[in-house]
Structure formats: structure tokens, C-alpha cells
Amino acid sequence: MIAAIETTWYLVVAALLFSLGAFGLLIRRNPLVMFMCIELMLNAANLTFVALATQLGDINGQTAVFFVLVVAAAEVVVGLGILVSILRRRPGATADDLAELRG
Numbered sequence: 001m002i003a004a005i006e007t008t009w010y011l012v013v014a015a016l017l018f019s020l021g022a023f024g025l026l027i028r029r030n031p032l033v034m035f036m037c038i039e040l041m042l043n044a045a046n047l048t049f050v051a052l053a054t055q056l057g058d059i060n061g062q063t064a065v066f067f068v069l070v071v072a073a074a075e076v077v078v079g080l081g082i083l084v085s086i087l088r089r090r091p092g093a094t095a096d097d098l099a100e101l102r103g
Contacts, residue, residue, distance in 0.1 A: 010051035018044035029094040031083050035076070042072050 021040035028034060046065045053061020087093055 007051050007055040010047060014044045014047040014051070017041075017047065029096065031087070031093070031095055032080075034095060035079060035083065039072060039076070042068060 018041050021037040021044060024037035024040070025034055028037065046068055049061040049065045049068070051061075053059065090097065
């Protein structure tokens with residue numbers, strides 16, 4: 001017999017993933033690692049949306065996940081393009097160095 005996993009466990013895993021992403025975002029100074037931490041936080045929110053939508057039997061959670069994934073993909077395309085071009089010119093650049101690029 002297959003044991004069903006309760007929604008609470010999904011929410012606990014999502015909270016741990018979000019906390020790990022927030023901790024990494026606050027601690028690390030490498031812009032690429034910061035991007036990965038933001039993506040981890042977005043995926044934790046997606047897991048929460050899907051878990052609650054499944055529990056409530058509503059499709060709106062999956063719809064919200066679709067839009068979050070579209071926005072995250074656009075963010076990655078634009079953000080990583082900018083970061084890669086900056087890091088090619090200055091290989092050791094940190095987030096503090098990127099803050100100096102404001103006009």
C-alpha cells in the first residue's frame with residue numbers, strides 16, 4: 001500500500017528550501033550564486049502553491065506556478081546575460097562591485 005504524504009511535509013520542505021535560499025542570498029557575494037538562491041526561493045514558493053492547490057482541489061495554484069516559472073525564465077535570460085558579460089570582463093566581481101555600476 002502506498003502511503004500518502006501529507007501537505008504539511010511539502011510545506012515544511014518548501015520552508016526549508018526558502019530559508020536556505022534566503023540564507024544563501026544574505027551570505028554569499030557571488031552574483032551567480034545569488035541568482036541560484038533566488039531561483040531556489042521561487043521554487044520553494046512554487047512547491048507551496050502546488051501543495052496547497054492539490055490539497056484544496058483547485059487549479060489556481062498550478063496556474064500561479066506557470067506564471068512564476070515564466071517570470072523566472074525571463075529573469076534568468078536577462079539577468080544571466082548581464083552577469084555573464086560583466087563577469088567576463090571582471091572575473092572576480094562581487095555583488096558589491098556590481099552596485100558600483102549604477103549611473
